Amino acid sequence: MYEGLLKTFKEYLPITEKTPMISLAEGNTPLIPLHNLSKELGINLYGKYEGLNPTGSFKDRGMVMAVAKAVEDGAKAIICASTGNTSAAAAAYATRAGIKAYVVIPDGKIAMGKLAQAIIYGADIISIPGNFDEALKAVREIAETEAVALVNSVNPYRLEGQKTAAFEICQQLEKAPDVLAIPVGNAGNISAYWKGFKEWHEAKGTTLPRMHGFEAEGAAAIVKGAVIEQPETIATAIRIGNPASWRLAENARDESKGYIDSVTDTEILNAYKKVAAQDGVFVEPGSAASLAGVIQHVKAGKIKSGETVVCVFTGNGLKDPDTAINETTVDIHKMSDLEAMRSHLRQGVAKL
Numbered sequence: 001m002y003e004g005l006l007k008t009f010k011e012y013l014p015i016t017e018k019t020p021m022i023s024l025a026e027g028n029t030p031l032i033p034l035h036n037l038s039k040e041l042g043i044n045l046y047g048k049y050e051g052l053n054p055t056g057s058f059k060d061r062g063m064v065m066a067v068a069k070a071v072e073d074g075a076k077a078i079i080c081a082s083t084g085n086t087s088a089a090a091a092a093y094a095t096r097a098g099i100k101a102y103v104v105i106p107d108g109k110i111a112m113g114k115l116a117q118a119i120i121y122g123a124d125i126i127s128i129p130g131n132f133d134e135a136l137k138a139v140r141e142i143a144e145t146e147a148v149a150l151v152n153s154v155n156p157y158r159l160e161g162q163k164t165a166a167f168e169i170c171q172q173l174e175k176a177p178d179v180l181a182i183p184v185g186n187a188g189n190i191s192a193y194w195k196g197f198k199e200w201h202e203a204k205g206t207t208l209p210r211m212h213g214f215e216a217e218g219a220a221a222i223v224k225g226a227v228i229e230q231p232e233t234i235a236t237a238i239r240i241g242n243p244a245s246w247r248l249a250e251n252a253r254d255e256s257k258g259y260i261d262s263v264t265d266t267e268i269l270n271a272y273k274k275v276a277a278q279d280g281v282f283v284e285p286g287s288a289a290s291l292a293g294v295i296q297h298v299k300a301g302k303i304k305s306g307e308t309v310v311c312v313f314t315g316n317g318l319k320d321p322d323t324a325i326n327e328t329t330v331d332i333h334k335m336s337d338l339e340a341m342r343s344h345l346r347q348g349v350a351k352l
């Protein structure tokens with residue numbers, strides 16, 4: 001039976017005899033070949049579908065490790081700032097470990113599914129009028145004076161857990177990809193993957209990929225080289241103007257000879273719809289930044305034809321049903337009898 005990341009990758013993680021081996025069977029997510037997009041782009045494209053983690057995002061990988069260490073150190077409560085996914089994972093793993101989660105979110109700027117998760121897992125939810133960056137500043141200060149463990153990705157245990165996705169990709173492909181394409185928000189995940197690829201390279205002799213990170217244009221602090229006070233993007237998950245792991249991300253880019261570039265909301269929405277409609281994978285808008293970036297980089301020649309590319313799909317599309325409904329033209333055919341349905345079907349099927 002698969003028993004989650006702490007057991008599976010024990011020797012690569014900071015685990016002691018005292019670490020509680022909590023698990024929701026996180027990790028072990030599929031690497032899905034994207035046949036139609038591969039053909040269109042002339043590359044071998046795969047999606048690492050992190051939306052199939054227990055709370056629907058990659059955050060479970062880091063949270064299982066951070067919560068286990070918090071409990072090991074005697075914490076009775078954890079706290080995090082979040083654009084939604086971190087708070088869902090924190091809430092679930094705190095419940096699992098029998099401790100309390102306090103989650104601080106930007107008012108009105110988190111996707112509905114994520115808020116629903118924090119509620120149902122039983123977190124204490126604090127909503128502030130500011131954005132994610134302000135929420136993160138607040139929880140960092142609070143964690144210094146109060147009896148709560150901070151579980152944002154400034155907590156190094158988060159990156160330790162998250163690096164396991166790079167291990168899985170190397171196992172699934174039986175090699176490292178040429179390019180790893182990944183959305184960048186607070187910049188923890190790109191840093192964690194790079195650490196993971198380097199460790200697997202050391203242990204197993206795999207090659208190292210180029211890291212291609214993508215910020216949303218309205219929140220592209222690293223690309224622009226300046227903090228963005230009022231970040232804006234449809235991809236609320238990565239609506240972050242002052243990434244905490246800024247330097248680590250630049251280091252991953254430079255060491256791997258990769259890029260951190262930006263993608264517009266239009267490019268994000270195009271990729272978001274494309275991967276669902278052409279290859280049957282529903283990801284959240286923030287996750288589609290990775291595919292939007294791949295499309296941009298293939299055109300720009302930064303990704304060469306025939307290369308093996310893995311897109312990290314960080315979160316499940318079901319997290320944010322409002323965007324799916326509001327950003328598409330939906331054709332819902334209202335019909336009240338079987339005859340109308342038959343004739344509708346016949347017309348449709350005749351065109352196939």
Ligand code: F0G
Nearest residue numbers: 082083085086185186187188189314315
């Ligand atoms: N994709 C999704 C779906 C996310 O939720 C996040 C970050 C990222 C990408 C970016 O990852 O921050 O490590 O660069 N979400 C955080 C949260 C900020 O609070 O859930 P990153």
